[in-house]
Amino acid sequence: MGSIVHRNPIPKPYFPYFFFYVLLFVVGYFIISSQISPMGARRERELQNYPQKEVEFSPINCTAYSRSEKWDSGIGPTTIEEEEEDGDGKNENTCPEYFRWIHEDLKPWAETGITREMVERGRENATFRLVIVGGRAYVEKYSEVFQRRDVFTLWGILQLLRWYPDQIPDLDLMFACEDQPTVFIGNYSGPGPNSTAPPPLFRYCGDDDTFDIVFPDWSFWGWPEINLKPWETEMKELKEANQRKKWIDRENYAFWKGNTFISMPRYQLLKCSRSTQSKLRVYMQDWQEEGKQGFKNSNLADQCFSRYKVYIEGIGWSVSLKYILACDSMTLMVKPHFYDFFTRSLVPMHHYWPIKDDDDMCKSIKFAVEWGTTHKQKAQAIGKAASKFMEEQLNMDKVYDYMFHTLNEYSKLLTFKPTIPPNATEISLNDLACPTEGLAAKSMMDTLIKRPSFSSPCFLLPPFSPFALDYIRTRKDIPIKQIDMWEKNMPF
Known part of the structure; x- marks a missing residue:
């Protein structure tokens, strides 16, 4: 693949905008952390x-x-x-x-x-x-x-x-x-x-x-029908794979593999692979055939070879998200409709890159890859932040603590x-x-x-205040609007 030359380079963010963005995170940090009550006695x-x-x-x-x-x-x-x-x-x-x-x-x-x-x-x-x-x-x-x-x-x-x-x-x-x-x-x-x-x-x-x-x-304890090992084992193997192949040495395109026939967004993704062949590779997965072959082509640690990986929902949310985020690749997350227990604290342009779920999906994916090609260090940092989140905030200790607190608060x-x-x-x-x-x-x-x-389990913080919830919504909306503006200014 040759290098990509832009007649009109990808716009760089204005300094005042990003100054405001940084200020927003600082203020938001104090809004959220200020609600932490003393733990002490x-x-x-x-x-x-x-x-x-x-x-x-x-x-x-x-x-x-x-x-x-x-x-x-x-x-x-x-x-x-x-x-x-x-x-x-x-x-x-x-x-x-x-x-x-x-x-x-x-x-x-x-x-x-x-x-x-x-x-x-x-x-x-x-x-x-x-x-x-x-x-x-x-x-x-x-x-x-x-x-x-x-x-x-x-x-x-x-x-x-x-x-x-x-x-x-x-x-x-x-x-x-x-x-x-x-x-x-x-x-x-x-x-x-x-x-x-x-x-x-x-x-x-x-x-x-x-x-x-x-x-x-259930997949945190394994999904044997498709040869998925328990999360703790898979995460260890993914971390080793990340160390074997650094981000900068990976293939410069977005990758997705799965069943394309269970939802319209996935079918649309398949169409995108045909219109943006140099930017996206989609591989259809036949689980029955794969099972007959002993799942030799389904090892997740072997799929951390591209700089960008796509997450897209199926019938509902997909368990694949945690494995994709743990891969060090910059995750291109097609706008999700559903959430699981940990995803609501993921931040766009920090843990993942947001992708449109409408007719502009193909354009959105193409732009994301071109942005990453121009801003390699930033794209690599997004992938690293996601895998760090998985390793430190979604290990099995945290999973059991989340279960404990959910059941404990429910019982009250x-x-x-x-x-x-x-x-x-x-x-x-x-x-x-x-x-x-x-x-x-x-x-x-x-x-x-x-x-x-x-x-003991980790210390559960009190509920979000209305101000904290507003901040959480804002910290997601601002980078999404910024990316939308960048895409509209690109002469595709």
Whole structure:
């Protein structure tokens, strides 16, 4: 590929604009950080009940296990030896900013509380009901889901109960494992005493039109059906790949690989690859065929070879985002409609480059690559900021802390004492692990918590103030408008 020569060079930002942009971030930092309450004695009280000495759990024993019909996959038991674990536990710290969205997700019930009737109304859209009583988990399953999303979600919850033993309060919730949120705001926003309160329903993503409560997805503990290893393992391999091939030595184009036929935006992306061949490469993924070949072309660490990687949603949000952001490449994020639990604190032009989702998508991608070609250091810094965010603010310690705080804050809103439903079944590690084999079994053993945490969860900051929320919206809007202005001035 030859070098790109611009008849009219990409415009450089005006100094007054960027001075204002920097000033906005400084002011915003003080707006948000000023809400942090003193931790002191309150923090010490929270730490009193956490284990201060090392305790190691007994390993899973499937030898004498009698498989439950409810969770029986028809596969015989597998024995995998545990590996020794190093480290002295995580350091105590303040939770990342995105944890504060927990308060926003639960705000619809902040004044009314959550009644048993509200919970039960979520059943029609739920995959299962989870009840935790006395640190033990009970599940009532309502429907089958694609692959094993429910199993690995419950596996993650059981690990949380081991990570923070005796610290997860009694609770009763409904969980949906489908892609799109369903608790629409418009159905519950009517005024008056006869208006119906929304049912609290947990799932993997939400949007601005729904009340669904977001929660970490199953792939953090592995997605064996497509050969995705647990997040901790994948992140380590991606970091090693980043060290092997530096950004400046990578291919100078945007890359995306996946199923193009599940949404119109992805089909549009495929069309863009034909009109901007030197700027974008799209590879269609046939998962059935890939499975027959042993997933030899699907290793994520082998896909960190381009300077730019595209993220685009499918039916709903996509679990692929965290792997793309961890690749050191500048992420070109096609305007998302959905969000998961950590994405609302990502900042355009700092963690990613925003791409239009309309007819200007192709032009937007072309401009992003040309901007990066002209501003290599800035483009590289955006990729590095994203991978740093993934490594430091989305490690498994933080994932478990987010789960802990979400469930803990949710439980505070319950107006009733959770009890075990008559049709619920207690689930254990054996119920989920013993009927599995192969990649599924390995993923479970690799993510098995072997001892409790040595420290408390990170310190959850209070809810955002209205001023902080306005600042968060502004810090996203300003760079998006700046890029839009740049694109309009380009003579494509």
